[in-house]
Amino acid sequence: MGAESHLPPDQELYVTYRSHNSGSRIHTDTTIQSALLEQYPDKCLTCTHCDLIKFAEEGNATAAIVKDGPPRLFRRDFAPANNTIRLAGDRVFGRLNTQVTFGCYDYVWTDPNGQELTFLIYVVEGQSNLGGICDRRYYILKEPAEGEVVGQASSAAADELIMAAGIWSERSHNEVWVFDQGRWLKDKALWAAVQDAEMDDIILDEQMKLSITRDVLGFFDAKDVYAQFGTPWKRGLIFHGPPGNGKTMTLKAVMRMLMAREEPMSVLYVKTLAQRSFGPQQSCRSIFSKARQVAPCLLIFEDIDSLVTDAVRSYFFNEVDGLEINTGIVMIGSTNNLDKLDAGLSKRPSRFDRKYRFDNPQFEERLRYCEYWSSKLSSHLAAHVTSAVPHRVASLTEGFSFAYVKEAYISSLLIL
Template sequence: MDAGDHTAREYFHHSSAKRVNTDLVLLEALRTQYPHLDVIVAPLARCNLLMYAAAGFATAEPIEASHGHHAYDPPVKWVAYVPPQRRLDSQPGAFSERVLFGKYMYKWKDVEFLMYFVNGRDGTAAYPDVTQHYILTTEPQKAYQLIKEASLWTEELHDEVWVFDGGFWDKSRELYESVQKSHWSNVILDEDMKKALIADVEYFFDSRDTYTDLKVPWKRGIIYYGPPGNGKTISIKAMMNMLYKRGKEDNKQSVPTLYVRSLSSWGGPERALSDIFKKARAEAPCYLVFEDLDSIVNDNVRSYFLNEVDGLRANDGILMVGSTNHLDRLDPGIAKRPSRFDRKYYFPDPDWEQRRQYAVFWQGKLKGNKAIEFPDELCPKIANRTDGFSFAYMQEAFVAALLVIAGRRNDGDGEGGDKAQMEDGGDDDLEKLVLWRELKKQIDLLREELGKRRSNDGNIIGFNL
């Protein structure tokens, strides 16, 4: 009588009792069941062979019982329904499977392997979750080559950004998608400053040989500072987007971004900084981002940070960028010493021309809205009235005004759009525009708030841009 898969039976027996070392149990079972095959064990943590196959580089066909069903037949898996991440998402959720024990015929480059995929631990973090691939083959050297290529693929970014948070590095598709919407053409800055920002970063990554010839370390630090809401974050994202395309659209070496959200870690901030710079050195050349640098690198972690920046380990190929709304809160040893952060770029409140450009930006966004009239003559008027505003305050004025207009249109009170046509572009005609009338109200309200915040704090507290 057929008793099912021998190795699966041993896995079931082992899993139903105390477990010490799943590898030893399964290796014994596999060598007994397949005495003519070599067994190679590849941990999932660095080599995800099923994902590698799903990406199209190999095939992995599940092997299930061809006749009859036995208690010990593979696979063993969990099935769960994962709802949409946000209630606002229009897409339905999806079913997700987690294989705990599976048997596959794995084909790669015309070579076939028999592979078991096994979760060897139960419990939570205190009892580690170890999942292994058990590859059976008569050609072990080709299995080693498969493991090498799949491991390299597993470590690479695939439309993702490395993010450090909670003490661990993880790949973020969400941040990547946000970055793809950020382009230098949408960043309103002084043109000379924008060119300098781009040239500074491009020159660094293109100049390894120059640094070597000059016998100076190939590393650099940049600080973006200034009142909130004036383009620091979008400039970082536009730079990330530009660097991501590097290597895809030309022959230059690609530059990944490593984004640090916090130093919160199970091992404390000193362990976090060690892990951050260890990863940066491994990924170099790379763009290492510390947003809100003054809140991340405080007095408690200053010495650990400086040790990583100035210590004995080489930081070749690492370009650090930190942003802060409060340069004065940074330790002078970080903010004022060139060998740590070599250049500082100030992001001031926008001047008249930049405010006019921002109004033009909104004019383009509203171009398809037939209910809102937004003539060219309105852009300089908005720039005149928003003197001293950050881009974030200007954005809030537009958003608040448009919400009021939309609310009135939904209520049917006749004030929800512009029906009057411009005649000669004079001020009297502009006053007929619902958008301009509501914008002026919102700008006046924000200016009152701005005055209060300046008088209370001595600084502008803006909205996030």
């Protein structure tokens, strides 16, 4: 390696990693574990996917880059600000995130018994499958306790750390689990977006709102009732109707109610089934495996007609109806066109047994909606209008969706 052969011992792992990434390879993990076992023959080595650095960043431990250790490799990515920040008027356009691809950390964690434990942890991003997708792995090095074996043998302390970090990572911390591009991610922006959603603010038939609330919230309190009738404890609902009539807002309100319970329910949101390296079968498997793992939970398929295509339907139905029981799972799918939905979804009771139509509003609903926006905008000068304006706009918007009524009403206020 030329000049690199004169590097001190603590640089050798970095040289190995750089050399490895300069040639053909298919499994970074094998290379890194072999190098670590050779470099630290007196320590126990444990490898995990559990994000120990995130666990530390959230205040559960401390992680500091080792001084005079191997070089740290990282990348800086721009993350744009979400609409909530922009609309608040703050001049925040985004932030820069740092993603470490190779680094060595001094790590300190206090276990449940109050004992302070120290570790040496390497974070390595590399290719560890034939599909060419990179992943991040965390290599924990720990002095063996009495009776423990050095080398590729997990230590009790490392296992306790992984267990604590794993339990923490599976819980929602002001986040919603979102499935996108073949993997589950935690989304803080979606969590923030549902915090202002109130069922009382949604202008719908009151009986329909009550029925939806009973179907979803009541489900999680009715496990014993389902058992008494010998019925599987699962439920499926479809929200359908023309766009702009409250399907998404109702979903947000339901999500918020479930997350605000004394014992919060997990909410899973499926954004897309597409992924680069594997087919739809793997996506469907990952989605329902996660739902079964965190159940009881709400599993949302917004625009389900665009998700469950001909290429996906058989895999999707196998997960819904297969040998594994979806106990404690409420599925809600939404679509603008029920007629275009696969008959296996729309006409099979055991899959989605309740359907709610969100139709264009009638006059009374349009009037209530206009009055709602008058009240909401009352602090703005342009919104100081007579009570005749909501009535007039409601009269002129027959056949409009709620979204179009809102547009027409606010436009009229801007003109006044």
